[in-house]
Amino acid sequence: MLLGAFIPLSLILPTKQKPYFFIIFRTLKPCQQTQQQPKKKNSFQNPQFSILTPLYLMENSTQESNLENAFTYDSPYPIYAMAFSPSSTTSSSSNKTHRIAVGSFIEHFNNKVEIISFDEETSTFKTDPNLSFEHQYPPTKLMFNPSPNSSNLLASSGDYLRLWDIKGNSVEPKSVLDNSKSSEFCAPLTSFDWNELDPNRIGTSSVDTTCTIWDIERGIVETQLIAHDKEVYDIAWGEVGIFASVSADGSVRIFDLRDKEHSTIIYESPLPDTPLLRLAWNKQDLRYIATTLMDSNKVVIMDIRSPSMPVAELDRHLASVNAIAWAPQSCRHICSAGDDSQALIWELPTVAGPNGIDPILAYSAALESLRSSSSIQIEGLTLTQCLRVQVFWGCDYRLLS
Numbered sequence: 001m002l003l004g005a006f007i008p009l010s011l012i013l014p015t016k017q018k019p020y021f022f023i024i025f026r027t028l029k030p031c032q033q034t035q036q037q038p039k040k041k042n043s044f045q046n047p048q049f050s051i052l053t054p055l056y057l058m059e060n061s062t063q064e065s066n067l068e069n070a071f072t073y074d075s076p077y078p079i080y081a082m083a084f085s086p087s088s089t090t091s092s093s094s095n096k097t098h099r100i101a102v103g104s105f106i107e108h109f110n111n112k113v114e115i116i117s118f119d120e121e122t123s124t125f126k127t128d129p130n131l132s133f134e135h136q137y138p139p140t141k142l143m144f145n146p147s148p149n150s151s152n153l154l155a156s157s158g159d160y161l162r163l164w165d166i167k168g169n170s171v172e173p174k175s176v177l178d179n180s181k182s183s184e185f186c187a188p189l190t191s192f193d194w195n196e197l198d199p200n201r202i203g204t205s206s207v208d209t210t211c212t213i214w215d216i217e218r219g220i221v222e223t224q225l226i227a228h229d230k231e232v233y234d235i236a237w238g239e240v241g242i243f244a245s246v247s248a249d250g251s252v253r254i255f256d257l258r259d260k261e262h263s264t265i266i267y268e269s270p271l272p273d274t275p276l277l278r279l280a281w282n283k284q285d286l287r288y289i290a291t292t293l294m295d296s297n298k299v300v301i302m303d304i305r306s307p308s309m310p311v312a313e314l315d316r317h318l319a320s321v322n323a324i325a326w327a328p329q330s331c332r333h334i335c336s337a338g339d340d341s342q343a344l345i346w347e348l349p350t351v352a353g354p355n356g357i358d359p360i361l362a363y364s365a366a367l368e369s370l371r372s373s374s375s376i377q378i379e380g381l382t383l384t385q386c387l388r389v390q391v392f393w394g395c396d397y398r399l400l401s
Helices: none
Strands: 018-025 071-075 079-084 096-104 110-119 124-126 132-136 141-144 153-157 161-167 170-177 189-194 201-206 210-215 220-226 232-237 242-247 251-256 263-268 276-281 288-293 299-303 312-314 321-326 333-338 342-347 361-364 380-383 387-395
Touching: 096 141, 110 153, 141 189, 153 189, 201 232, 210 232, 210 242, 242 276, 251 276, 263 299, 276 321, 288 321, 299 333
Parallel strands: 018 380, 079 141, 189 232, 232 276
Antiparallel strands: 018 387, 071 387, 079 096, 096 110, 110 124, 110 132, 141 153, 153 161, 161 170, 189 201, 201 210, 210 220, 232 242, 242 251, 251 263, 276 288, 288 299, 299 312, 321 333, 333 342, 342 361
């Protein structure tokens, strides 16, 4: 199974040549202790190298894409969650480094979160044992504070919402946010989203059918809503006080915190009792939301101005889609990844043709290497079991058209 996204330094656009990072978390099979791969000499110098392959080369292929300028890090832990820091740091040698947090998926109480860094100048991954810490249960999601000036704060979800302070070469627990004061039991959190416009707000989704909005600065619940009839699987902020959620009840609902008594259903699964699993709100054009259905190869694109009728269905995956993410600097590009071991990049046309929409780029991973997966941000491509991180530099859509 494949999960994916981009992590842009400057997102590639069709009419410009801008470098960006593309990160892949890949399964190694069998899962074994592995070590960091040596970097390739002078291989990080070509900003026009095409890292992805046109789709027609990927059809019916079980071979992994030949990505020549790949920089790889292997982790011994099965992984589920991943986050990329919104800002880079500068090392003592004045090199820029970019931090990635990865969470383990171990079927035990004790799990791990590891913060690794990628040095842009030397093209190497670095680890620090002091930046690896224990986490109760596998984290269902990880996010750095979206504010570049506060990116030393990391959040994780699982049994509770937890905040972690990254201080130099150490990670310290900052707070555990628990809303189940009247019970010794807690309802697991399936996901959360950090409000980019108001970084003091985090919204969580839970199996108990609720969404909870936290004021993390004060450590209190701002509001808790019974959002759906069944488990809530994902949540995403749009504007400051507006968020959307998806659920096992098969609906996408939008909530406005100014009117907590009502919500708007903008989409319902066409198949009875088919859960919606993932949700992505287009931050460059808030009219559009994308979602995925359980055991479906489709990505459904919705216009919130026209509820119930999708504006597009992206159905070129050959198996279930596991993750979706909009490009952070383009309103027309979205990435999807799935059980067919492919990450597909789509450019949404003004009007869809009669035969549907084809992706413009594809990355293919070896089928036998895949198992289960986790999160996507237009930031990374995730395949699970053991962790393999690959970084590529530079891509121009025009080179692949």
